Each structure stands twice: as structure tokens, then as C-alpha cells.
Amino acid sequence: MRLHVDQRHERVLELVRQRGSLRVAELAAELGVSAVTLRRDVEALAAQGRVQRLHGAVVWPGEGAVEVRERERERAESAEGVVIGMIVPTTNYVFVDVVRAAREAVAAQGGRLVLGVTGYVDAEDAVQAEHLVSGGAQGLLVSPSWFGGVPTDGQEKWLLEHNVPAVLVERSAPPGNPAAGLDRVRTDRAHGAAVAVGHFASLGHRKVTAVMQEGPHATQIAAGFQAAVQSLGLDVDAGAPSVREHGDYEASVDYLIDAVKKRGVTAALVHSDEDAIVLVPRLQASGIRVPDDLALIAFEDEVAGLADVPLTAVAPPMREVGEQAARLLLQRVAERKAGRRPGPRQHLDLLPELRIRSSCGGDSSAS
Known part of the structure; x- marks a missing residue:
């Protein structure tokens, strides 16, 4: 914007x-x-x-x-001629802005960004890293294909084998994992989910639910959602199936219809906005009006504002994630070139914002 x-x-x-x-x-x-x-x-x-x-x-x-x-x-x-490798699972969706901002930040310092794409294939992470480092990359920006967003069963080993600085981007490693000592920059999606729940509460909703994808960000979003509903004393309708769990949206649509008509749910957080755009017309065709019967907040804000009912959405600061990660990696590369002792490792969590539109009712002046 x-x-x-x-x-x-x-x-x-x-x-x-x-x-x-x-x-x-x-x-x-x-x-x-x-x-x-x-x-x-x-x-x-x-x-x-x-x-x-x-x-x-x-x-x-x-x-x-x-x-x-x-x-x-x-x-x-320190930055002139630096080659930075970047490994991402896709160049679509949120990674479009991450990659673009990282490239611009590296170029602004006189360096060059070289991209590797893994297609969410776990084994491809190590292949791309080897290719980039052997080709002259002096540091790596890495969004590994870790399904839950964190490494399991030694998935991080390849990342620690290369003698170049690395920064995790929109990924993290739990305490005790060898990769936990790496720099990282990510969106605090738990905070974003909590802000969404707080907005529901401010509009008077008392029974809410969350319909989410499985994937790298599900655990963070679910944790923020649960913490907020407990803090605010809201009722939760649990048991929502994962979006597209059965290869289509019918399970999610059926769940939401029953939640509204039979169990008194009046608000739902949906991850992602693409899924929310698919769900809304199906709900309305079944007599569930958005936002009159069900207020919706989507997560990601890639296309939420383009929906027939413009969707209120949690918007991760993807450009800032790419920019900050690139700057941090350039700093590590410069420290190494100058023979300086590296500064403290950094775990940067950037806060998303809530963009208010029509799908919650109330004030829809923001975009």
C-alpha cells in the first residue's frame, strides 16, 4: 500500500x-x-x-x-559485490514481497541476490543451499520446507553444515534445537491472531471459532487465538476441520453452517484469505450472511480486499520481514569479512496489523 x-x-x-x-x-x-x-x-x-x-x-x-x-x-x-543466496519454498503468495524486499535491500548495498526455489520439497532445501554456496553465495536467507514451520527429525542439519552466515526467514527452531542459535526474522502470527480475537470481542462477539490450514504457521496462529480467547473470556467452538482437508471446502462449509445455526458461533478467523474468499459465497448460498450472521477475519491479506465482501484481514509485514532479514545477513557477512567478533544473535518478531474492512461489520473505513 x-x-x-x-x-x-x-x-x-x-x-x-x-x-x-x-x-x-x-x-x-x-x-x-x-x-x-x-x-x-x-x-x-x-x-x-x-x-x-x-x-x-x-x-x-x-x-x-x-x-x-x-x-x-x-x-x-563491506557490501560491494556481496552475493546473497535466498531459499524459499515458492515465489507466490506472501513470498513475493519477502523476496522483492530482500533483493532491493541487498542491491541498495551494492550486492546481488540469487534465488533458489524448493517447491516445498524438504530434500530440495539442502540441494539448493549447496548449489548457492558453491556458486559463491556468502550468506543464506532461508525459508526451509519445514511443514510445521520448525525442524523435526534432524531437518536442520544441512543448514548448519555450510560455513556461511544464515538467517531464517518466516521460520524458527525451538529451544535446544541446533538451529535455534541462528538469526531469524519472522512475523509474530500469534500476536496477529490475538489482535483478531480482540477485534471480535470489541464488536460484542462472545462465541468464536477458527478455521485454518495445516502448514508452517498453523501452530503460531492457533496459540495466539487460544491465548486471546482465554484472556478475554470468550467461548470457543472447537473441532473445525483443516481447510481443504478432504480436497475441497465442503467439510469447512458444513462445519461453519452448523456452528452458526446450531451452536451460536458469530465470528470466525480463517487462514488464509484465499480460503475465506472461497468460503464466503458458499456460506451465503446456505443462508449464512457475512457479516450479519457470521463476522469473518482472514489471515495474510494477500487478496482479502478484493473479495465480494471485502475481508478484514491480519496483514503480516512481509516487505519488512524481507528487508530486515537481508540487512541482518549483510551485517553478518560484513562482520566476517572484517574479521570482527559477531554481535549477539537476533530473533526478530515483527508485528502484523489488522486491516478493517466489511466482513466484520462496524467501521470499514480502513483498507
Whole structure:
């Protein structure tokens, strides 16, 4: 979603304040705007005295010119020509923005991103990693094909065999697992599910359910959902089948019809928004009106706003996930090239936002 000019200015100030200085091209890539647009923003902010411009860089007021030039030189030298490998299960769905943002972040530092795709085939993870590292990748951004989002039965072993830094992207390893010591960046989907439940409660819903896919994010979403309903004292209708469990949507449709008509359910969290778009017309054909009889919140927000009944959705910050993961990996590569002791490993959980639309009733002004 394109930022309003005032929102963009605030984002520029936030990034420059955090990092002291940024190159104009780098900042433009982060914000997803042209260099021309970004220069206009910087000129406006500089005229107000809120930032400084210095030889192609945007500088926080008070930064010395010598220090800025030295920092920019070090950063350019450390990242110039770096090759980063990225392994993802697919380039569709949420990974579109993850890959694009990671590529832009690497390119902004003078490096190159090389992609490997596994098609959710577990054995292909190691094959792609070997190919990328032998081809010159100096670090790996990795979203392994771990079905539950975490490794089981030694699935992480290949990841620890390569002598290059690695950052897990939208995946994690449990405490005690050897891969738990890796850097990671992921969406806090448990938080997103809890926010969705809180929104249901704010609208007066007292009995809710969740219909979810099996897959890498199911455990996180279910944990956030359960924690929130317990905290808020809501009733839960349990036992929903996994979406598409039987190769079609009939089991989920039948479950929701009975939940509404026989058990008093008035709200449902559905993962994902693609599935919710399929379910809504089938429910309505069976006499279940959305949102009048059943309020819905979808999870992912890839296409939720395009539904016939625009869907309120939990929106993971996928661009930010890709960007932060790439920046963290570039930092690790730079530490290694400079022979510096690595900083503390980082587990970054980024919070999704709830985008309010029509499927919950109430205020649908957000998009």
C-alpha cells in the first residue's frame, strides 16, 4: 500500500534517526519509491531542518560530515559485490514481497541476490543451499520446507553444515534445537491472531471459532487465538476441520453452517484469505450472511480486499520481514569479512496489523 506523503516523511525520519545516515538510493529502495520522489521528500525535510543532505546521503541533524563519509565508505566496501543466496519454498503468495524486499535491500548495498526455489520439497532445501554456496553465495536467507514451520527429525542439519552466515526467514527452531542459535526474522502470527480475537470481542462477539490450514504457521496462529480467547473470556467452538482437508471446502462449509445455526458461533478467523474468499459465497448460498450472521477475519491479506465482501484481514509485514532479514545477513557477512567478533544473535518478531474492512461489520473505513 502506497504511503501518503506525510506518512512517508515520518518513515524517512524514523529510519534516519535510527541509523544516523542513509544513502538516498538506499532509502528510496526501502520505501518503494523513485529516487526523484525521495529527493523531493528529503529536500522538504531538510528545508524544515529535520534532516541534512550530504553528498547523496540523508543525515540526522548533528552528525558530523567526516563521520558520515567514513561510515558510508565502510558500508559500501563491506557490501560491494556481496552475493546473497535466498531459499524459499515458492515465489507466490506472501513470498513475493519477502523476496522483492530482500533483493532491493541487498542491491541498495551494492550486492546481488540469487534465488533458489524448493517447491516445498524438504530434500530440495539442502540441494539448493549447496548449489548457492558453491556458486559463491556468502550468506543464506532461508525459508526451509519445514511443514510445521520448525525442524523435526534432524531437518536442520544441512543448514548448519555450510560455513556461511544464515538467517531464517518466516521460520524458527525451538529451544535446544541446533538451529535455534541462528538469526531469524519472522512475523509474530500469534500476536496477529490475538489482535483478531480482540477485534471480535470489541464488536460484542462472545462465541468464536477458527478455521485454518495445516502448514508452517498453523501452530503460531492457533496459540495466539487460544491465548486471546482465554484472556478475554470468550467461548470457543472447537473441532473445525483443516481447510481443504478432504480436497475441497465442503467439510469447512458444513462445519461453519452448523456452528452458526446450531451452536451460536458469530465470528470466525480463517487462514488464509484465499480460503475465506472461497468460503464466503458458499456460506451465503446456505443462508449464512457475512457479516450479519457470521463476522469473518482472514489471515495474510494477500487478496482479502478484493473479495465480494471485502475481508478484514491480519496483514503480516512481509516487505519488512524481507528487508530486515537481508540487512541482518549483510551485517553478518560484513562482520566476517572484517574479521570482527559477531554481535549477539537476533530473533526478530515483527508485528502484523489488522486491516478493517466489511466482513466484520462496524467501521470499514480502513483498507
